[in-house]
Amino acid sequence: MLQRLGPDPLRSHLPAIFTVDPRSGVPIYLQLIDQVKRGVALGTLAPGEQLPTVKSLALELTVNPNTVARAYRDLERDGVIETSPGRGSFVRPNGVAPSELRTDVAGPAFDDAVRAAKGVGLGRDEVRQIFERTLQRWYPGEEER
Amino acid sequence: MNESQPVIAFDHLTKRFGSFEAVSDLTFGVAAGSICGLLGPNGAGKTTAMKCLLGFLHPSSGSALVDGAAVGPKTFEYLSYVPETPALFGDLTVRQHVELDRRSQPRHDPARAAELLRTFDLDLRKRVKALSKGQKTALALVLALASRPRVLVLDEPSSGLDPIFQRVVLDLLIEVATEGGTVLFSSHQIGQVERAADHVAILRAGKLMLHSDVETLKGSEKVVEATFEGSVPELDGRLDGGAVRRIERAGNMVRVSVKHDEEEIARRIQALGPTSLRVVDRNLEDIFLDVVAEKG
Numbered sequence: 157m158l159q160r161l162g163p164d165p166l167r168s169h170l171p172a173i174f175t176v177d178p179r180s181g182v183p184i185y186l187q188l189i190d191q192v193k194r195g196v197a198l199g200t201l202a203p204g205e206q207l208p209t210v211k212s213l214a215l216e217l218t219v220n221p222n223t224v225a226r227a228y229r230d231l232e233r234d235g236v237i238e239t240s241p242g243r244g245s246f247v248r249p250n251g252v253a254p255s256e257l258r259t260d261v262a263g264p265a266f267d268d269a270v271r272a273a274k275g276v277g278l279g280r281d282e283v284r285q286i287f288e289r290t291l292q293r294w295y296p297g298e299e300e301r
Numbered sequence: 302m303n304e305s306q307p308v309i310a311f312d313h314l315t316k317r318f319g320s321f322e323a324v325s326d327l328t329f330g331v332a333a334g335s336i337c338g339l340l341g342p343n344g345a346g347k348t349t350a351m352k353c354l355l356g357f358l359h360p361s362s363g364s365a366l367v368d369g370a371a372v373g374p375k376t377f378e379y380l381s382y383v384p385e386t387p388a389l390f391g392d393l394t395v396r397q398h399v400e401l402d403r404r405s406q407p408r409h410d411p412a413r414a415a416e417l418l419r420t421f422d423l424d425l426r427k428r429v430k431a432l433s434k435g436q437k438t439a440l441a442l443v444l445a446l447a448s449r450p451r452v453l454v455l456d457e458p459s460s461g462l463d464p465i466f467q468r469v470v471l472d473l474l475i476e477v478a479t480e481g482g483t484v485l486f487s488s489h490q491i492g493q494v495e496r497a498a499d500h501v502a503i504l505r506a507g508k509l510m511l512h513s514d515v516e517t518l519k520g521s522e523k524v525v526e527a528t529f530e531g532s533v534p535e536l537d538g539r540l541d542g543g544a545v546r547r548i549e550r551a552g553n554m555v556r557v558s559v560k561h562d563e564e565e566i567a568r569r570i571q572a573l574g575p576t577s578l579r580v581v582d583r584n585l586e587d588i589f590l591d592v593v594a595e596k597g
Binding site (some may be wrong): 182223 | 492520524571578579584
């Protein structure tokens with residue numbers, strides 16, 4: 157049986173939201189940023205919650221520690237997390253609103269969907285009809301105000 | 302990270318064996334806290350460069366320094382080296398090797414050694430000649446890391462290891478770097494470098510072809526990937542402008558490598574009505590193959 161390295165407390169039980177694929181074509185630090193934002197948007201990461209240390213996340217995912225540090229720096233700059241020296245990194249209690257992050261996370265999915273629709277030759281009105289039908293399915297009974 | 306004062310520094314290093322130049326005018330450095338992956342085909346000069354750094358070979362010209370000085374006996378108190386073929390004694394047991402290391406290495410940490418032996422699941426009673434290739438590599442790594450080195454130089458550190466232990470080795474390198482250590486490792490497995498390294502150096506025929514930050518390098522050229530219903534339409538003439546480096550087709554998919562202006566290229570391909578389109582970074586393997594295949 158394989159034993160992982162390092163003292164056990166370092167290996168906090170991380171939420172499964174952190175995974176990376178080095179070959180996906182998306183830089184690893186952007187994958188991490190996206191996952192933290194997604195976590196905050198979904199509430200998996202609560203305001204004030206502590207994030208894994210750079211070291212433990214780097215070891216957990218087997219990625220370069222500087223890559224993790226870069227993701228944390230960018231998240232701090234974007235107001236999503238805050239880092240206090242010696243204590244660690246935390247989801248900012250009064251940081252970017254989860255609703256704002258939700259828009260960040262959902263936006264690209266719409267982009268892909270509309271691109272696919274356009275790609276198969278659908279016109280603007282047809283796309284709008286599909287969108288209305290989809291809205292109806294997921295938000296039944298909620299009429300447009 | 303202090304890039305101006307690298308811990309490991311190759312400075313115009315050249316090493317000749319007779320008329321053969323194994324390493325030619327090699328210059329690059331590895332900073333503290335950094336992991337640098339050294340890539341190159343067989344015979345590119347990776348091992349020779351490392352041996353010059355460690356003082357096992359004398360440079361023909363130029364230098365290879367650690368902390369600004371040539372390596373001496375004192376250096377090995379904080380520098381560990383794992384050669385491609387570890388120097389182990391076939392008739393001695395794993396326990397005897399650890400004991401030898403404890404006596405010869407002032408910074409040997411028995412608790413760390415025990416932890417590493419458990420990690421690699423090594424049997425202390427076994428003689429080295431009864432170990433598999435991977436287990437020998439593992440033992441060499443245990444001995445190298447038992448002294449908690451600040452500088453680590455490894456030549457193909459995971460040869461013979463299964464994928465799980467390869468991952469463990471990468472974690473060990475990452476651990477050294479998070480504690481401020483400096484790591485230089487050669488590998489044929491580009492995926493390892495892609496994961497663990499922040500910098501990469503590519504050698505070919507003794508020359509440094511490329512030295513860069515990994516993420517910057519991968520992002521420096523983009524790939525526009527598009528899939529079409531049916532077949533890929535004719536692209537000739539539609540993507541003119543000099544930014545396109547390469548167009549690859551496979552079935553109903555096309556991958557266009559572009560140096561810059563990827564948004565413009567993406568827009569032009571979009572106009573052809575693909576079913577999907579995305580702009581991604583290149584992977585290190587493609588970059589490596591390009592660099593190594595380039596006409597020299």
